[in-house]
Amino acid sequence: xxxxxxxxxxxALKKEPAYCKAPMQTTAMPVVPTRSASPxxxxxxxxxxxxxxxxxxxxxxxxxxxxxxxxxSPTEASGEETPVATQHSRPIDYADDHLRDIWLSxxxxxxxxxxxxxxxxxxxxxxxxAKGLDPQETAFMxxxxxxxxxxxxxxLPNMPHDWIHGMQLYDLAQNENAGLGHILELVxxxxxSVAYLLNTNTPVETRLVLAHVYGHTDFFKRNRFFKDTRPxxxxxxxxxxxxxxxxxxxxxxxxxxxxxxxxxVKEFMNKLHSIEDLIDRDAEEHPLAxxxxxxxxxxxHPPEQFKKxxxxxxxxxxxxxxxxxxxxxxxxxxxxxxxxxxxxxxxxIERDLLGFLAKHxxxxxxxxxxxxxxxxxxxxxxxxxRQTKIMNEGWASFWHTKLVMEDPATTExxxxxxxxxxxxxxxxxxxxxxxYWLGFNMWQDLYIKAGLGVPLNQDTPPQYRxxxxxxxxxxxxxxxxxxxARLYEVCAKERDYSFVEKYMTQSLAEKMELxxxxxxxxxSPFSNHRKNSAAKAQAFQEVQNVLLGxxxxxxxxxxxxxxGDFENNGELLINHTYTTDSLNVEDTKQTVDIIASLWGxxxxxxxxxxxxxxxxxxxxxxxxxxxxxKKYEVQTFLREDRKATKPIxxxxxGTLKI
Numbered sequence: 001x002x003x004x005x006x007x008x009x010x011x012a013l014k015k016e017p018a019y020c021k022a023p024m025q026t027t028a029m030p031v032v033p034t035r036s037a038s039p040x041x042x043x044x045x046x047x048x049x050x051x052x053x054x055x056x057x058x059x060x061x062x063x064x065x066x067x068x069x070x071x072x073s074p075t076e077a078s079g080e081e082t083p084v085a086t087q088h089s090r091p092i093d094y095a096d097d098h099l100r101d102i103w104l105s106x107x108x109x110x111x112x113x114x115x116x117x118x119x120x121x122x123x124x125x126x127x128x129x130a131k132g133l134d135p136q137e138t139a140f141m142x143x144x145x146x147x148x149x150x151x152x153x154x155x156l157p158n159m160p161h162d163w164i165h166g167m168q169l170y171d172l173a174q175n176e177n178a179g180l181g182h183i184l185e186l187v188x189x190x191x192x193s194v195a196y197l198l199n200t201n202t203p204v205e206t207r208l209v210l211a212h213v214y215g216h217t218d219f220f221k222r223n224r225f226f227k228d229t230r231p232x233x234x235x236x237x238x239x240x241x242x243x244x245x246x247x248x249x250x251x252x253x254x255x256x257x258x259x260x261x262x263x264x265v266k267e268f269m270n271k272l273h274s275i276e277d278l279i280d281r282d283a284e285e286h287p288l289a290x291x292x293x294x295x296x297x298x299x300x301h302p303p304e305q306f307k308k309x310x311x312x313x314x315x316x317x318x319x320x321x322x323x324x325x326x327x328x329x330x331x332x333x334x335x336x337x338x339x340x341x342x343x344x345x346x347x348x349i350e351r352d353l354l355g356f357l358a359k360h361x362x363x364x365x366x367x368x369x370x371x372x373x374x375x376x377x378x379x380x381x382x383x384x385x386r387q388t389k390i391m392n393e394g395w396a397s398f399w400h401t402k403l404v405m406e407d408p409a410t411t412e413x414x415x416x417x418x419x420x421x422x423x424x425x426x427x428x429x430x431x432x433x434x435x436y437w438l439g440f441n442m443w444q445d446l447y448i449k450a451g452l453g454v455p456l457n458q459d460t461p462p463q464y465r466x467x468x469x470x471x472x473x474x475x476x477x478x479x480x481x482x483x484x485a486r487l488y489e490v491c492a493k494e495r496d497y498s499f500v501e502k503y504m505t506q507s508l509a510e511k512m513e514l515x516x517x518x519x520x521x522x523x524s525p526f527s528n529h530r531k532n533s534a535a536k537a538q539a540f541q542e543v544q545n546v547l548l549g550x551x552x553x554x555x556x557x558x559x560x561x562x563x564g565d566f567e568n569n570g571e572l573l574i575n576h577t578y579t580t581d582s583l584n585v586e587d588t589k590q591t592v593d594i595i596a597s598l599w600g601x602x603x604x605x606x607x608x609x610x611x612x613x614x615x616x617x618x619x620x621x622x623x624x625x626x627x628x629x630k631k632y633e634v635q636t637f638l639r640e641d642r643k644a645t646k647p648i649x650x651x652x653x654g655t656l657k658i
Contacts, residue, residue, distance in 0.1 A: 114142065117197075120207045120409070127403055128214045132484050136217040136231075137192035140210070142199050145182060149173060151196060152186050155382065158235060160242040164273060184425075185209040189385065191231035193217040204417045207410075208425075211403040215396030222492050223391070225384040228285055234381060241374045245269075248367050268368055271594050272375050274587075278353035279379050281386075281553045350561040353574075353595070354379070360564060363600025372598075386554055387495045394439015395491060397426050398447070401440070402469055428512075438512075442499070444469045445508045446490060451483030456490070459507035497551045504547070506540040515539040557583055559605070572599050576607035583607055585652050588625055589634040596627035603627050606639065613654030621656060623648070 121140065128135060143151075151157050153169035176182050184205060187195040195213040197206060220226050230237070248254065248265045256264055314334065319327055350356050354376040358369050385392065401422055404410060410418065426440045446456055448464060451472065464475070472478050494502070509515060517535055549555065563573040572595070576583060588605065596603040605625040612618035624637045624644050637644035638658065649657040 116203060117206050117210070120203075121210050123409065124207070124211050124403055124407065125214060127407065128211070128218070128399065131403075132488060133214060133218045133399065134221060135193075135214040136221045138187075138213060138217050139192050139194050140213070141194060141196045143196040144199055145176065148183055148186055148196050148198055149176070151188075152183055155378075156188060156235065156238050157194075158239050158242055159378075160238075160245045162269065185213060187213050187216045189220050189226065189229060189231050189381075190235055193220065193231070202417075204414050205421060207407070208400050208404050208418060208421060211400035211407075212396045212425075214403075215399035216392065218399070219388070219392050219395045219491065222488065223384070223388060223495075224493055225284065225387055225495055229381050229384060237377070241377075245371070245374070248371070251367070254365075254367065265367070265371070268371060271597065272372065274591050274594050275353065275598075276375055276379055277556060278559055279355070279376060279383065280351040281383065281556075281558070282351070283380070283383070345564045346561060351558065352376075353559055353561060356561050356564075357595070357598050361599050362570065364598065368598075384495075387497075390435045390439040390442070390496045390551075391491070391494060391499050392439070393436045394441075394443045397436045397440040398443040398469070401426070405470060441508065441512055442503060443487065445505070446503060447483050447487060448472050448478075450486035451478040451480055453477075453479075453482070456486065457502055457505070459505045462507075465507060465511060497548060500544065500547050500551060504544055506537065509540050509543055510536065514543045562606075566604060570601050572596075572601065572603040574603065574605045576605060582609045582613065582654055585650050585654060589627075592625045592627040593634055596629045600629060602629075604644075606642070609650070609654060609656060611656065623650070623656075 117140075125135065149169055149172045153172055154165045159165070172183075183198070184201060185195060185197055187193055193213075193216075195217075197209055201209065220231065245265070249263055251265075254264055314327075314330060322330065346356070354372060357364070358372040358376065361369075364372070404418055404422075405415075426434070426437045428434060428437050445460060447469060448467060449456055449458070449460055452461070452464060452475070454461060464472070467475065473480065490499070490503070515536075517532065517539065558577040560575045560577060561572065562575045565571070566573040574592075574595070588607075592603055592605050603626070605627075607623055607625070608620040609623050610616070610618045611621050622639045624639045625634055626637065626644070627634045636648050636650050638646045638648050646658070651657070
């Protein structure tokens with residue numbers, strides 16, 4: 001008997017390069033098969049031209065910029081009676097050019113289907129609240145595909161411009177042009193939340209997307225990992241950062257290299273792309289602004305630099321119990337113990353490398369510290385979305401499936417279109433494990449078990465495994481009220497790692513076909529039940545371990561600052577927490593070199609590598625990378641007991657030449 005398909009889970013969250021990439025910054029629907037725009041669509045009015053929102057959104061404003069009032073409609077100019085703006089009477093005002101032409105009003109340009117969408121939004125919201133959801137206030141923006149791609153590439157509409165966002169936009173546009181799919185919606189973790197709806201969506205698609213958005217905004221409000229993201233201030237914070245970065249770029253007082261035409265500020269920002277993920281990715285509280293960005297903090301304050309100890313005294317009456325040589329050694333040891341001791345710096349393990357450099361680097365200029373802190377704030381804002389990707393997307397998919405199918409306005413003619421669209425959203429995926437599909441199936445499994453009174457960490461009883469989110473209501477023992485109450489508890493406290501660790505069961509993994517067993521020739525399926533059971537348990541454990549390995553820090557290496565005054569010379573010693581794979585040699589050299597340029601002194605990175613990179617079971621070899629900002633190459637050494645012992649050469653493919 002052999003086990004196959006154990007690598008499906010490994011492809012769920014592919015490893016991203018340690019440099020030149022943008023993190024997942026927004027919550028967006030997955031790509032679905034493309035289609036042509038609806039023929040009744042009117043011409044566009046710019047990139048983003050219409051908007052609507054739920055009734056409780058009227059009168060909300062952002063920022064301090066004065067937005068001009070919308071132009072009078074033709075009916076107003078002619079003196080005819082105009083519809084009363086009972087829902088959206090005031091514009092939403094952003095301090096950003098991208099959204100100044102978007103209004104939360106009953107704009108005459110709204111065709112009938114968008115007015116119907118307002119009614120759909122109100123009705124679905126009431127249904128969601130009746131089920132116990134508590135969505136954040138939400139502003140719905142009607143957007144063209146181009147506008148939607150721009151915001152998706154940048155993460156926030158007023159994010160400071162960077163070439164890496166252009167790379168992300170190019171990739172998204174290439175998928176659109178190749179017909180691989182398109183994004184149906186995008187929702188931002190702001191307060192009120194901002195959801196972009198594609199103007200080419202059909203009314204049925206719009207209804208599904210509305211319910212999906214309410215699931216996301218409820219998750220933002222409910223899950224504990226989002227409590228420190230400051231959604232009510234983030235657009236204002238990012239807007240200030242954008243203006244501040246512009247001022248640095250044009251500041252002529254910042255020294256420039258006379259032999260280069262490159263802007264030093266942009267060059268510094270380019271360096272940060274290699275280390276932007278080096279924050280404490282395990283943090284439950286996100287320290288967005290716990291220190292002044294331009295302030296240099298001394299590593300060790302003089303009054304606390306040395307720990308004074310009271311010298312111990314030897315009892316002279318005991319002198320005759322020891323030889324003269326032993327007595328002398330005891331005196332020397334006591335004097336050594338009583339000598340002033342330098343405090344360890346940092347006091348513990350520091351995984352927030354961006355914050356450590358911004359606080360304690362002795363060579364950074366004030367503007368460099370500030371830019372480093374800006375990058376750190378942005379990464380901590382987006383961190384919860386990376387920590388809860390499977391849960392968040394699964395939660396939204398669970399609720400859009402439930403709310404839309406139970407919506408009294410859903411006709412029999414629309415059920416087939418909804419089923420086809422929903423099947424595309426929560427499909428398994430071909431190139432990897434779709435987080436929508438995985439999250440939806442896990443929430444559905446918990447919903448069934450909670451309603452039946454089955455412990456959530458146990459397998460679903462065999463007689464109930466054929467049921468789904470809709471058909472389980474036919475079972476007399478099922479209690480939806482209890483089911484939803486338990487789901488809300490799980491949603492509030494978990495993140496992806498703990499979610500999969502606790503609630504991914506063997507029966508669910510088998511139902512989702514995360515693993516398969518192949519029978520050996522000559523074996524009878526009736527005679528080897530115990531053997532099958534043991535093999536399934538082993539296969540499930542391997543699948544879960546692979547999933548957890550990639551959910552643990554998103555499958556990326558973890559670097560810890562061990563000593564900020566290594567060798568008593570102000571050097572930096574960093575330890576790589578070994579997880580599953582060895583570090584990429586080229587990426588590691590670039591990263592260590594950049595950290596050294598920011599620290600201003602030599603930086604050492606301790607890690608392990610496979611003696612034979614082609615054999616995952618080969619022995620590990622202790623290796624040290626050393627980068628000196630005054631030199632042009634990164635050196636590599638063998639090490640023993642935290643000491644570099646012998647220079648070695650490491651090829652880019654991981655081969656060690658000793």
